[in-house]
Amino acid sequence: MKERAEKDTLTNLLNRTEFEARVHKFFSHNKQPEGIFIILDIDHFKNINDSLGHISGDKILCFVAELLIEIFPETNIISRLGGDEFALFIPYKLEQFELEKKLLKICQTFSANESTKVSCSVGVCFSPIHGFSYKELYKNSDIALLNAKQLGKSQYVIFEHGLTLPSFSQLEQKATALLNDVSDAMFVCDATSNEIIYINNTACHFIDKNKYECIGAKCYQLFWDKCKNCDRCLSINQLNSYYEEDTVMKDGKTSVHIKAKLGKWDGKDVKIHYLQGISDINK
Structure with missing residues (x-):
């Protein structure tokens, strides 16, 4: 019963509430909280749903969930926040080249099935330099994600101080x-x-x-x-x-x-x- 309350029913990843709770727990138990907060969504997902239907859309959401588990075996703090938005938290630092290699795998266009190609846009930030709480990290990684989408999607942006929300209407x-x-x-x-x-x-x-x-x-x-x-x-x-x-x-x-x-x-x-x-x- 407890596991059911923690999980997203479609993808079996953590739901938003449990994901937030686990990130909060990480900060409350660590005096030097080094970690990586990643948020992503699927490019043109609405078009996929509209053209192929919601059943195909759900299969793609499950495919991306499985891909995240495969690419990031070092963490079980992986969530479908809602819709086509996913997030994950790695509770320690990775070498820069190793992290970027993983990010490129998420962003690149891949075949979800025989007829559908999918890519993702990704925003990344680090604790403690970009925040000491779930709220700060979510906000900053979301800013990075929106900038990745403004730059043309299918890519990642790592947050840095001074980066702002895109100002386009x-x-x-x-x-x-x-x-x-x-x-x-x-x-x-x-x-x-x-x-x-x-x-x-x-x-x-x-x-x-x-x-x-x-x-x-x-x-x-x-x-x-x-x-x-x-x-x-x-x-x-x-x-x-x-x-x-x-x-x-x-x-x-x-x-x-x-x-x-x-x-x-x-x-x-x-x-x-x-x-x-x-x-x-x-x-």
Whole structure:
């Protein structure tokens, strides 16, 4: 009876109440409470439920539960908090490379069955440096999780002091998720500093960079290998709206059609760039 009250009925992991109680117990019994708090959810889970039905969705939830038990044999403090949200607590430190290896396994796209591929987004924080209580650790790992989702999902973010909740509105967050998967390469840079504040997966693949390398970089350095504003940015400023041209990338062999315009992004003045018709000029 007691075990039934502690467990999530679908996955047989700890339920939220028992998970919280065990983390509280850890802190009350340890004077130097070193541990790792991890929270994750399944990317695009609503779409899976809507397209395949709740029975398939439940099977995927059980699959992820089993995966967490397999990847983290060092702890039995693993929970389905509710919906597609899971959490786990490791009551001691792991070597950084060992932890990151495990996190990559959770984030990577894997086959839940013959027809469904699934990935997860993950937020991580550590005690005691990020908190001495369940409440603090949950809050900080959730901030990290939301940042992982903003960066394009299927990845992990480790919390650090100064990291804040993403400031996009809910509508902008949904738009960002859609833009990540469109076929055209797209990036957005601050209109004044030219620092990239958003870049989709297609654009990252195009320049062979990950999002961490791109966010905050100057667009003219990253895409055009220049040390100052390129002519197209100057043209956008002069025309105060829109610009497009056919050009060749810095490798000298890739042609692309560029469209750029001034706009607003999360309340900021930005330049939005689309790279279309990418092809090899030698073919």
